[in-house]
Amino acid sequence: MQNTQYRTLDATGLREYLVSHSGMSRRLGGPADTWSVQEVSDGNLNMVWLVHGPDGALCAKQSLPHVRVDPSWKMPTERTFFEAAWLREISQIAGNGIPELLHFDPDLFLLVMQCLDHHTTLNIALSDMTYDPSEAVSAIARFVARTAWSTSCLSETFEENYGVSSVKEDDD
Ligand SMILES: Nc1ncnc2c1ncn2[C@@H]1O[C@H](COP(=O)(O)OP(=O)(O)OP(=O)(O)O)[C@@H](O)[C@H]1O
Numbered sequence: 001m002q003n004t005q006y007r008t009l010d011a012t013g014l015r016e017y018l019v020s021h022s023g024m025s026r027r028l029g030g031p032a033d034t035w036s037v038q039e040v041s042d043g044n045l046n047m048v049w050l051v052h053g054p055d056g057a058l059c060a061k062q063s064l065p066h067v068r069v070d071p072s073w074k075m076p077t078e079r080t081f082f083e084a085a086w087l088r089e090i091s092q093i094a095g096n097g098i099p100e101l102l103h104f105d106p107d108l109f110l111l112v113m114q115c116l117d118h119h120t121t122l123n124i125a126l127s128d129m130t131y132d133p134s135e136a137v138s139a140i141a142r143f144v145a146r147t148a149w150s151t152s153c154l155s156e157t158f159e160e161n162y163g164v165s166s167v168k169e170d171d172d
């Protein structure tokens, strides 16, 4: 079915959207005109904003129906749906190794997550030749190993793997 609710957001549209969602407004705090909305998209595909308020911050990401840097190159919008589904699934396993998923809007393909701008993006850190990546490398290796294992059938019990819902007790 055609999604007729979808519209692309700009900074004003995002602010209005957040105002109409009390959980996220409360997280930011204060009146909406005190919030700063900063676009930080730096890749080819998605729009990304950081929103800061007097009490907190969040990061919003919306997929566009085309490549961000080339509107003639059409793309399906569902990519944030899969990103949100992955964040939700993996949060049971990864703890604070991923940003907390705060909200997903399936009509706007808008994903809202914890703002991590107190961290340095790895590609920026790596461009500093004095940075030693060994700690980050082992953290990434542990994260990949734990999430790959925990989402594979290898970590499931025999009963889950073979569809056995209960083991029958012998009557006598
Ligand atoms: N949770 C976050 N907190 C703070 N900044 C973030 C967060 N997520 C992303 N960013 C910033 O936004 C930039 C773009 O985000 P990201 O690379 O995740 O987008 P993307 O979905 O991969 O889109 P594209 O494919 O266009 O790169 C990052 O380089 C980072 O600076």
Ligand SMILES: [Mg+2]
Binding pocket: 043, 044
């Ligand atoms: Mg990217």
